[in-house]
Amino acid sequence: xxxxxxxxxxxxxxxxxxxxxxxxxxxxFHIMNExxxxxxFSGLDQKGxxxxxxxxxxxxxxxVNATRQRDPHDDASKLLxxxxxxxxxxxxxxxxxxxxxxxxxxxVVVPEQGLVAPGMLIACGDSHTTTYGAFGALGFGIxxxxxxxxxxxxxxxxxxxxxxxxxxxxxxxxxxxxKDIIMKVVQVIGAGGANGYAVEFAGSAIRDQDMSGRMTICxxxxxxxxxxxxxxxDEKTLAAIKGRAHSESFDFGGTEWRSDESAVHDQTxxxxxxxxxxxxxxxxxxxxxVPIDGRVPTAGDTATPKAKAALERALAYMxxxxxxxxxxIAIDSAFIGSCTNSRIEDLRAAAAVLKGNKVxxxxxxxxxxxxxxxxLQAENEGIDKIFIDAGxxxxxxxxxxxxxxxxxxxxxxxERIASSTNRNFEGRQGRGARTHLMSPxxxxxxxxxxxxxxxxxxxxxxxx
Amino acid sequence: xxxxxxxLMAAFPQPNVxxxxxxxxxxxxxxxxxxxxxxxxxxxxxxxDNNKRPEFxxxxxPWTEASILVVGDNFGCGSSREHAVWGLMQLGIKGxxxxxxxxxxxxxxxxxxxxxxxxxxxxxxxxxxxxxxPDAGQCIIDITNxxxxxxxxxxxxxxxxxxxxxxLEGRDDTLDTLKLAQSIRAYESNLTQKMRVNxxx
Numbered sequence: 001x002x003x004x005x006x007x008x009x010x011x012x013x014x015x016x017x018x019x020x021x022x023x024x025x026x027x028x029f030h031i032m033n034e035x036x037x038x039x040x041f042s043g044l045d046q047k048g049x050x051x052x053x054x055x056x057x058x059x060x061x062x063x064v065n066a067t068r069q070r071d072p073h074d075d076a077s078k079l080l081x082x083x084x085x086x087x088x089x090x091x092x093x094x095x096x097x098x099x100x101x102x103x104x105x106x107x108v109v110v111p112e113q114g115l116v117a118p119g120m121l122i123a124c125g126d127s128h129t130t131t132y133g134a135f136g137a138l139g140f141g142i143x144x145x146x147x148x149x150x151x152x153x154x155x156x157x158x159x160x161x162x163x164x165x166x167x168x169x170x171x172x173x174x175x176x177x178x179k180d181i182i183m184k185v186v187q188v189i190g191a192g193g194a195n196g197y198a199v200e201f202a203g204s205a206i207r208d209q210d211m212s213g214r215m216t217i218c219x220x221x222x223x224x225x226x227x228x229x230x231x232x233x234d235e236k237t238l239a240a241i242k243g244r245a246h247s248e249s250f251d252f253g254g255t256e257w258r259s260d261e262s263a264v265h266d267q268t269x270x271x272x273x274x275x276x277x278x279x280x281x282x283x284x285x286x287x288x289x290v291p292i293d294g295r296v297p298t299a300g301d302t303a304t305p306k307a308k309a310a311l312e313r314a315l316a317y318m319x320x321x322x323x324x325x326x327x328x329i330a331i332d333s334a335f336i337g338s339c340t341n342s343r344i345e346d347l348r349a350a351a352a353v354l355k356g357n358k359v360x361x362x363x364x365x366x367x368x369x370x371x372x373x374x375x376l377q378a379e380n381e382g383i384d385k386i387f388i389d390a391g392x393x394x395x396x397x398x399x400x401x402x403x404x405x406x407x408x409x410x411x412x413x414x415e416r417i418a419s420s421t422n423r424n425f426e427g428r429q430g431r432g433a434r435t436h437l438m439s440p441x442x443x444x445x446x447x448x449x450x451x452x453x454x455x456x457x458x459x460x461x462x463x464x
Numbered sequence: 465x466x467x468x469x470x471x472l473m474a475a476f477p478q479p480n481v482x483x484x485x486x487x488x489x490x491x492x493x494x495x496x497x498x499x500x501x502x503x504x505x506x507x508x509x510x511x512x513d514n515n516k517r518p519e520f521x522x523x524x525x526p527w528t529e530a531s532i533l534v535v536g537d538n539f540g541c542g543s544s545r546e547h548a549v550w551g552l553m554q555l556g557i558k559g560x561x562x563x564x565x566x567x568x569x570x571x572x573x574x575x576x577x578x579x580x581x582x583x584x585x586x587x588x589x590x591x592x593x594x595x596x597x598p599d600a601g602q603c604i605i606d607i608t609n610x611x612x613x614x615x616x617x618x619x620x621x622x623x624x625x626x627x628x629x630x631x632l633e634g635r636d637d638t639l640d641t642l643k644l645a646q647s648i649r650a651y652e653s654n655l656t657q658k659m660r661v662n663x664x665x
Contacts (some may be wrong), residue, residue, distance in 0.1 A: 015651045016644065020626040024644060026651050029661045036544060038495035047639065052648075055662040064493065076493040083495050094663040115663065127544040127568055143546035143572035145637070153641045155648055159624065191480050192538030195564050225541065227567040251658035285480045306536075310479055404543070406489045413512070425482045425542060427507050 002260035004163050005230050006198040009138040009257070013121045015155055025158040028120045028252070030150045031106050032059040032093075034084040035406065036125030040147035041087040052154040054092045058115065059084050060106040061097050064406045067368045067395040070098050073408040091151075102245075104371020104398040107131040107219065107339040111211070112373050114244025118233035119252030123150055127222045128339045128422065134214035135241065136233030136257035138198075141222065161227055164189075164197040165265040168205040170273035175456040177349070178213030179341060179420070179439035181205065182220040183279040183289050189269060191287040195225035197267070200259060205273035206231060211240040212345035219340050220422050223286040232258035278455050280326055281424045281437040283314035288424070290326055292442065292454045298322040317426055318434050319414065326452050329436070333411065334365040334418045334447035335429075336392075336440050338403035341420035342370030346440040347378045350420075351386040353444035353460045359391035360450035366393045366409065368401040392447070405429050418446035467632055469559040469579050469605040471531030473614065474521045475595035481535065482542030483569060487551045497550045504551035522555075526598050532559040532605065534588065534595045540569025549576050559605045561612065561621070563588040574627045577634055579605055581612060581621035590617065607631050 003011070015024040032040075037059070044051070051057070061084060064077040072078035081098065088095035096103045102113060107128055110116050118136035122129060125147045132139030146156055166185055185201075199221050201214075209217065214231050221229030233255050241247055277291035290296070296315070299322060302308040315322060320329065336342065336350050347369060359365045367387050369375035375398060378384055387394045395401070402409035403421040405428070411417055413432030420443045424435040436452060445453040445460075491503025508520050516523045522530060533552075539562050540548065549572045552560070559579040573580045583591070594600045594614055603614040605621075607628060612619045623631075630637070641648075652660075 016647045018626070020629045021624060022626040024641065024647070026648070028659065029663075035492055036546070039497050039546075042495070043638070047636075049638070049642070055664045056660075058663045080493060080495065092664070115661075120661075125544055127542065141544040141568050143544055143549075143568055143575060145546060145572065145575035149638045149641065152638045153645075153648060154652075155641060157626070157637055157641070159626065192541060192564065192566065195538065195566060223541075225538065225566055246663070249658065249662065251656070306477070306479070309477075313478065404484070404489060406492065423482070423484070423542060425484045427488055428484050431488070431507060431512075 002263045004263040004265060005136065005200055005232055005257060005259040006161070006163050006228065009119070009121065010160055012119065013138070018157065022157045022159050024155045025121060026155055027123045027150050028056065029115060029122045030057045031110060031122065031124035032057060032084070032147060033063050033106055033126060034061050034080040035063045036144050037087070037147050038080065038083050039144045040151060043148040044151055049152045051091045051093065051151045056154060057093045057151065059088045059093055059095045060109050061103060062105045062399045063404070065098060065397065065399045066407050067397040067399050067401045067409065070397055077407065101372050104374065105339045105342065105400055108343060108370030108374060111135070111215065112244065112371055114241055114247035117241055117250045117252050118237055118254060118257040123156060128219050130222045130226060130229040131215050131219040131339060133218035133221070133229035134211060134231050135237050136231065138228055138230070140228045161198045162196055162266040164194055164199045164267040164269070166199055166201050167203040167268065167270045168201065168273055169203040169270070170205055172205055172273050172276060175278050176276050177439040177441065178209050178216040180276050180279050182217045183281070183286070183437065184271060184276045186220065186223050186287045187279070187289050188271060189224050191223060191285045192225040194221070197226055198228035198230060199224065199226040200230045200265070202232065207234065210345065211236060212343045215343070216340055220286070223422060278439065278442055280442065280452050282318065282320060282326060284317050284424055284426050286422065286424060286437060288314060289437070292326060292452060294326055296320050296322055296324050296326060327454060328451060330416070330451045331363060331418045331446055332415045334359070334363060334443050335402045336420045336443050337368035337370070337401050338421040339370070339400070340422040341440045342368060342374065344374050344377050346420065347374070347383050350440040350444040351383045353441050353458065354390035354392070354448070355386050355460065357390055357448045357460060359447045363447055363450055365391060365447045366395065366402060368395045369398055371398050374398070402429055418443045418452065467606070467608040469532065469607070470602055471558060472526060472529050473532045473534050473591065473595035473600065473603045474527040474530035475592050476521060476533045477536045477592055479536035480538045480541055483540060483545050483548040484542055486540070486548035487545055492545060492547055500547055500551035501554035504555045531556050532561065532603050533557055534591045535560055535562040537563060539565050541566040544568045546572045549573050549578050553578055561588065561591055574630050575637065577631060579607060579631055581605055581623055583612070583619055583621050587619045591619070
């Protein structure tokens with residue numbers, strides 16, 4: 001019988017079936033942060049339970065910490081950070097805290113440290129845990145009650161998902177990146193279009209991506225509602241996990257972590273790589289995006305009264321007019337960071353645009369490298385200097401920062417941001433803040449121009 | 465746990481209501497589960513000066529008493545924060561009727577006993593209409609029989625057996641799973657040394 005990659009991963013981790021139709025799956029590796037774990041630890045305490053296998057967990061501070069300086073910016077964030085450290089010390093769990101050279105955004109840190117490999121099952125109290133699918137690992141986000149469950153049992157109750165195959169075949173046009181691929185997929189399938197599914201990405205345009213691009217794609221698959229995202233392991237995957245701190249200690253298999261040739265998926269979408277343009281989001285849901293040379297939709301573009309109402313609400317929140325050219329949208333600030341796009345490859349791409357250019361007067365531009373390791377690597381390559389010379393605020397500490405604004409990087413009411421992040425929800429980057437999602441290179445171009453700008457028409461020294 | 469949820473329905477039709485909207489981040493800086501009622505849907509319920517927005521459904525009579533929401537597509541999308549479920553329940557919401565929910569939110573709801581019956585988009589739209597009627601009366605979500613009743617309307621809903629059992633029994637999954645410790649150890653005994661993650665080295 002042929003099997004999908006997803007079913008192989010689930011079968012390999014099944015501990016047992018449960019009488020009510022769920023199963024128990026084994027969690028090889030579990031990651032925690034400071035904001036979705038406190039109540040899980042207190043749950044253990046209340047029930048008098050121990051951690052089943054402390055060495056299979058890692059805690060990283062990333063969501064609430066300041067990135068302007070190392071010390072917590074307020075008492076509340078300090079409380080969360082100290083609480084995580086105390087819980088880890090108490091239960092003998094690895095902890096990458098402030099000032100630790102391994103600290104950073106959890107989903108940037110884990111691959112960097114060689115803590116992901118094809119065939120693993122990884123859970124984390126963060127929705128973007130789908131990122132690990134880029135390595136042929138089954139990664140998914142869980143809630144705090146489930147964090148408690150993993151801590152106490154090293155397992156999760158699990159219900160098998162349906163599978164969706166998304167084929168992206170062909171060659172990408174110049175200026176089109178992994179971010180544009182996934183934003184296109186979200187646009188076509190819709191936010192929530194993959195609720196109840198594990199999505200496997202395949203096709204030449206996916207295989208051609210480097211691991212950083214594959215991570216961007218799997219990371220944002222959760223914006224379709226996908227509970228898991230997967231890409232078959234190949235030689236690139238194996239090369240990427242070599243030579244890292246933990247590389248030699250794991251082996252869950254290699255390139256056999258792929259769907260069988262004739263495996264059947266419940267749904268299939270085909271997208272031609274040639275049809276993908278650099279995209280920007282205009283609305284308040286990640287599926288509300290248009291090509292950078294396009295226009296904000298009008299009521300005439302909507303099919304139902306409900307869609308029209310959603311459009312009108314999004315336009316009102318975003319302060320945009322129906323039908324206006326997106327390149328006329330002026331920005332107040334630019335943000336490069338987040339688990340979607342803050343890896344060294346993203347910083348290099350943005351730096352190529354910024355080299356010899358300046359952020360236009362009146363625009364505030366911030367870059368938060370995805371991890372301390374990434375920041376040091378970038379500084380070693382002189383990338384920090386390019387950002388600083390261009391007028392970007394190069395942050396000395398790493399974390400999620402303005403992607404979700406849980407630290408002191410909070411956008412003002414009405415502030416319009418070109419952002420390399422993953423969510424343009426109402427209030428995501430601050431109450432009343434207006435987010436436009438795009439690739440890091442496009443954020444850099446927007447920062448220089450002062451408005452959303454087409455990377456394909458942008459002249460820059462670093463262009464190939 | 466009761467085998468049914470009874471209350472007034474409120475119409476909350478906007479699609480893609482994400483957990484950032486359900487529980488804005490400024491209420492997340494906490495290490496407990498309590499004290500989240502005020503933060504729930506805060507930016508929709510209150511204006512910048514913390515005055516109630518009169519146009520928001522939960523601020524309007526009779527829906528100030530609502531304990532069931534009828535929601536648009538993809539409710540609960542976005543962040544995994546379980547605070548969204550804790551907050552809704554602390555606000556007095558006991559059931560959310562929709563045509564589909566984001567996966568992590570759905571699982572979080574089940575863990576906490578928040579009922580999420582799933583109906584077809586057509587039935588959801590019908591119920592949305594009913595919910596807009598201030599005289600609609602009490603809605604009953606009958607979990608045992610998977611049926612929603614309001615006025616003269618009766619609609620079956622979907623709910624997987626594990627979720628239904630969890631709601632009816634109000635169980636503690638962690639303690640229940642620990643009864644299967646032997647199975648977990650048996651699974652672990654088949655792992656090679658290189659399949660046993662060890663972050664502490």
